[in-house]
Amino acid sequence: xxxxxxxxxxxxxxISNAKPKSFSGGYVRVFGNVELGLLLSKxxxxxxxxxxxxxxxxxxxxxxxxxxxxDFDNFSIEDFQNNVYVVPKKVIKNxxxxxxxxxxxxxxxxxxxxxxxxxxxKDGDMFDTKKSLAEKxxxxxxxxxxxxxxxxxxxxxxxxxxxxxxxxxxxxxxGKFTEDEVLxxxxxxxxxxxNYEEIINKRxxxxxxxxxxxxxxxxxxxxxxxxxxxxxxxx
Numbered sequence: 001x002x003x004x005x006x007x008x009x010x011x012x013x014x015i016s017n018a019k020p021k022s023f024s025g026g027y028v029r030v031f032g033n034v035e036l037g038l039l040l041s042k043x044x045x046x047x048x049x050x051x052x053x054x055x056x057x058x059x060x061x062x063x064x065x066x067x068x069x070x071d072f073d074n075f076s077i078e079d080f081q082n083n084v085y086v087v088p089k090k091v092i093k094n095x096x097x098x099x100x101x102x103x104x105x106x107x108x109x110x111x112x113x114x115x116x117x118x119x120x121x122k123d124g125d126m127f128d129t130k131k132s133l134a135e136k137x138x139x140x141x142x143x144x145x146x147x148x149x150x151x152x153x154x155x156x157x158x159x160x161x162x163x164x165x166x167x168x169x170x171x172x173x174x175g176k177f178t179e180d181e182v183l184x185x186x187x188x189x190x191x192x193x194x195n196y197e198e199i200i201n202k203r204x205x206x207x208x209x210x211x212x213x214x215x216x217x218x219x220x221x222x223x224x225x226x227x228x229x230x231x232x233x234x235x
Contacts, residue, residue, distance in 0.1 A: 013050040014206055016213045018042040035221045043214065050123045054161060054199070055105055058121075061194050062086050069109070073097045077151060082112035084193050097149050102142040108191060114152035117191055118143050119183065125160035125172040132176040161185035 020041045028037030062068055069075055069087045072095045087107040092098060108117040118139055127135070139156040147154045158177050160169045162185060169182040189196035219225050 013046055013053045013203075014213070015042050015046045015210050015217075018045040018049070020045040033221065033223055036218075036224060039214070039217050039221075046210070047123075054123060055121055057199065058106075058192065058194065059086070059088065062192065072149075077109070077111050077114060080111045083110075084191070085109045085111065086192070098145050100142055100145040102138045102145070104139060104142055106192075107146065109150070109152070110191075116146065116150055116152050116154045117157060118146070118154060119157045119159055119188065119191075121159050121161060121188065123161055125163040125169055127173055129174045129176070132173040135173070136176045155181075157181055157183050159183040159185065159188040161188065 025037065027040040028034050031037060031040075059068070067083060067085050069085050070091060072087050072091050075087075085108070087109065089103040089105070092100075092103045092107065104118050105121040106117070106119040108119060109115075110117070120135055120139060135158060136156075139158070143154050143156050158169070158173060158181065160172060160182070163169050163172070164184050164186070166179045166182050166184060169184070170177060170179055173182070183191070185200075186196045189199070219228075
């Protein structure tokens with residue numbers, strides 16, 4: 001029950017909630033319509049925020065289960081039960097031991113395996129070569145820093161949450177990551193021991209709300225509505 005409440009309250013990547021920080025006018029220049037430009041800016045803002053919302057819900061679930069490491073500098077595997085724990089970005093940033101500028105989305109420590117998964121979480125799965133290479137380099141730099149501070153093995157991973165094929169993720173990152181270094185959303189959730197299907201099902205509800213809102217707002221734009229009616233009469 002608590003998971004459903006958290007999903008309803010937090011995982012809300014909806015166009016209706018979007019508040020773009022800026023409006024460059026790019027969409028207006030493409031379509032020549034201010035209202036349509038504003039609506040599409042909201043769509044873009046929603047796409048960007050989807051990954052952030054996904055990250056938030058995962059952290060909330062882990063926090064509710066007491067699986068967050070609040071102090072990395074004083075962390076000892078022996079002091080923790082056999083479970084899966086995560087070191088948040090803010091804890092990494094405040095660490096005096098790590099001294100690294102990189103802060104991966106998830107630093108996952110399986111105490112019973114004495115292994116640390118360093119994971120970058122993505123909502124999408126297609127990136128250019130420069131971006132892909134930078135992601136790989138940042139993860140490797142962080143791995144070098146944390147491996148000297150933990151008595152366990154380490155591995156780096158990039159997760160495309162909505163992709164079900166490792167091969168397609170590798171292709172999406174232009175081959176900069178091997179198949180062993182990529183994770184599907186289901187595999188990511190298995191590592192963290194959280195419910196993948198629950199998150200997916202909630203997102204499907206948001207998809208319906210987004211479609212309804214987008215069409216409703218689109219039809220409020222007189223120029224768009226007029227063109228649709230003209231097209232219907234012509235066909």
